[in-house]
Amino acid sequence: xxxxxxxxxxxxxxxxxxxxxxxxxxxxxxxxxxxxxxxAMVAAAGGWPGWRLAFATLLGGTLSSAxxxxxxxxxxxxxxxxxxxxxGRPLPTGRVSKQAVLTFGVVLGAAGFFWLWAxxxxxxxxxxxxxxxxxxxxxxxxxxxxxxQNIVIGxxxxxxxxxxxxxxxxxxxxxxxxxxxxxxxFWTPPHFWALAVRYQRDYERAGIPMLPVVVGERRAMDxxxxxxxxxxxxxxxxxxxxxxxxxYLLFAVTAGVGFFLGTWAxxxxxxxxxxxxxxxxxxxxxxxxxxxxxxxxxx
Amino acid sequence: MRDAVLIVGTVLVALGLVLILWRELSGAAExxxxxxxxxxxxxxxxxxxxxxxxxxxxxx
Numbered sequence: 001x002x003x004x005x006x007x008x009x010x011x012x013x014x015x016x017x018x019x020x021x022x023x024x025x026x027x028x029x030x031x032x033x034x035x036x037x038x039x040a041m042v043a044a045a046g047g048w049p050g051w052r053l054a055f056a057t058l059l060g061g062t063l064s065s066a067x068x069x070x071x072x073x074x075x076x077x078x079x080x081x082x083x084x085x086x087x088g089r090p091l092p093t094g095r096v097s098k099q100a101v102l103t104f105g106v107v108l109g110a111a112g113f114f115w116l117w118a119x120x121x122x123x124x125x126x127x128x129x130x131x132x133x134x135x136x137x138x139x140x141x142x143x144x145x146x147x148x149q150n151i152v153i154g155x156x157x158x159x160x161x162x163x164x165x166x167x168x169x170x171x172x173x174x175x176x177x178x179x180x181x182x183x184x185x186f187w188t189p190p191h192f193w194a195l196a197v198r199y200q201r202d203y204e205r206a207g208i209p210m211l212p213v214v215v216g217e218r219r220a221m222d223x224x225x226x227x228x229x230x231x232x233x234x235x236x237x238x239x240x241x242x243x244x245x246x247x248y249l250l251f252a253v254t255a256g257v258g259f260f261l262g263t264w265a266x267x268x269x270x271x272x273x274x275x276x277x278x279x280x281x282x283x284x285x286x287x288x289x290x291x292x293x294x295x296x297x298x299x
Numbered sequence: 300m301r302d303a304v305l306i307v308g309t310v311l312v313a314l315g316l317v318l319i320l321w322r323e324l325s326g327a328a329e330x331x332x333x334x335x336x337x338x339x340x341x342x343x344x345x346x347x348x349x350x351x352x353x354x355x356x357x358x359x
Contacts, residue, residue, distance in 0.1 A: 146332060146333055147332050147333050147337075147338070147341060148330050148331075148332060149338075149341040149342065152341070152345060153341055153344060153345065175355055175356065175359055178352055178355075179352065179356070182349060182352055185345070186315075186349075209332050211330070214329070214330055214332070215326060215329055215330050219322075219326065222322055223319070223322050223323070225318070226315055226318035226319045226321075226322055227315065227319065228315075229311055229314055229315035229318060230311070230312050230314075230315025230316055230318075230319065230349070231315070232311055232315075233307075233308045233309065233310070233311025233312030233313075233314070233315055234308070234312055234349075235308075236304050236305075236307055236308030236311065237305070237308040237309070237312070237352075237353070237356050239301065239304050239308075240301050240302075240304045240305035240308055240356060241356055241359065242301070249304065
């Protein structure tokens, strides 16, 4: 018979449970969401928004995004088990039950809403929750398995943190916030289609109609070029509307040219899809860090 | 300077949207997994929203 004391004090078990729940939150994806939130706050404030507000907003955004990621894994449990890239996740490996993950996700989402409401304002809290709900209901449940436009429209959920950041500072959502939203929106399809090029067979096996799976990688890359051109145009519109200056413009143009050349080159080198995927993360970070740096230096 | 960037940005967005529409609609039969109406709605929604955004930028 096992002693209760032994079970309670088993550090490996405690660690693995914590690790499992941290894994469900997909903190690496959230990192990028936060990189877009803070510069939006800096732009809205016309300078540093203050440590207290910055911390409160980032924590609230993390809770909402983590909740969305956890709930999404409940919806995707079966398809995740079919894909090499995702079959090691907590649900496909049976490390945790669907019920527990769903509860965890809902609690995190609710905590994010109330935290943002209490520490920032109701608009930021509502926007953050709209992001969570649209990710779960519009992207995961409605679009992901039924249309090649899944990541295009579904990508709007990932763009919401820019609105949350702006709203947390101003209690409103003005034009520059929507332009930042559009930057993330147009960045999302090339970013995820590169991943789909690399993991084409996985998506095919799971029955997820990612564009490269349905029309072939070459044609999907032509779509990526089109979205990249629109993306670069939108980054320029942010400068034209006034909240940022020449430092931002310099980075937006140079990084934009680099991103376009990368997208174009990918058409002949699909084997470089993961390099491109990584660079696309760097590109978005450059754009948003440039927003913050520009405002902080020039203001 | 800002006016020049506004024009270049607008041209690039317009070019991107035209290319997106052309790519999405010309290959619709092969790409489409849903009904035609829903597909057209899904393709047009981001294009119309972005056009509204650009108009807003010009008005402001």
